Amino acid sequence: MIYSVRGKLIYKDTSLAVIECAGVGYACRTTLSTVSELGDIGSEQFLYTYLSVKEDGAELFGFKSLKELDCFKMLISVSGVGPKAALSILSDIPADKFIMLAASGDSKAFTKVKGIGAKTAQRIVLELKDKIQKNDLISSVSSQSYNFPAADFNENSNISEAVSALTVLGYSNAEIMPVISKLDASLPSSELIKLALKAIASAKFS
Structure with a gap:
C-alpha cells in the first residue's frame, strides 16, 4: 500500500495532481479542495494516498489532509x-x-x-x-463549518455555555453539534439547552 507521496508537483488540473518522486511521476486523482491547496508547478508537495486496485487496473488517489x-x-x-x-x-x-x-x-x-x-x-x-x-x-470539525460564526464559541457566549452544559450532562459532540448548530445563537443559554435537549430526545426516538 502507498501511504503517501512527497515530491515535485509537475502537473495539476481540476481533478488530477502528478507528483514526481525519485524520477517517477505519480498521477493522483483528487478533489477541487486539494487542488486549490496545491502550490505552483515545481513546488514540493505532500499528499496522503489511497490505492484502488480492480480487475481492470489500479488507480491512485491523493489528498492534502x-x-x-x-x-x-x-x-x-x-x-x-x-x-x-x-x-x-x-x-x-x-x-x-x-x-x-x-x-x-x-x-x-x-x-x-x-x-x-x-x-x-x-x-x-x-x-x-x-x-x-x-x-x-x-x-x-472546525467551528466555521457550523451555521453560526466562530465568535459564538467564545468563552462567555451563549452557545459555548450551552455546549458546556450539555457536555456535563453526558452528551457527546456528535449529539450536540448537529442540533445546536440549527438554533438561534442569540437565545439565552438556558433556552438553547432546553431546545437542544428536546431535539436530541426527538432524534433518539425518531
Whole structure:
C-alpha cells in the first residue's frame, strides 16, 4: 500500500495532481479542495494516498489532509458510491461540512451533487451517520463549518455555555453539534439547552 507521496508537483488540473518522486511521476486523482491547496508547478508537495486496485487496473488517489482521505474511504464503503462519485461529493462539499451533513442526517444536501440521486444520498446518511458518531469525527470539525460564526464559541457566549452544559450532562459532540448548530445563537443559554435537549430526545426516538 502507498501511504503517501512527497515530491515535485509537475502537473495539476481540476481533478488530477502528478507528483514526481525519485524520477517517477505519480498521477493522483483528487478533489477541487486539494487542488486549490496545491502550490505552483515545481513546488514540493505532500499528499496522503489511497490505492484502488480492480480487475481492470489500479488507480491512485491523493489528498492534502487525513480528514479528507478518511471521508473518501467512508464514502467508497457505501453501496453504490465509487471513487469517482466520492471525489465529486468532496469537491462540492468540503470534508468538515461533509461530516456535519452526514452526522445530522441531511441527505438532501448530497442530492445537489451532480450524479447523486435521492436513494444514494439516503444510503450515504444511513450507512455513515453511526460511523461518524462512533469515531467522534465531529470533534475534529472546525467551528466555521457550523451555521453560526466562530465568535459564538467564545468563552462567555451563549452557545459555548450551552455546549458546556450539555457536555456535563453526558452528551457527546456528535449529539450536540448537529442540533445546536440549527438554533438561534442569540437565545439565552438556558433556552438553547432546553431546545437542544428536546431535539436530541426527538432524534433518539425518531
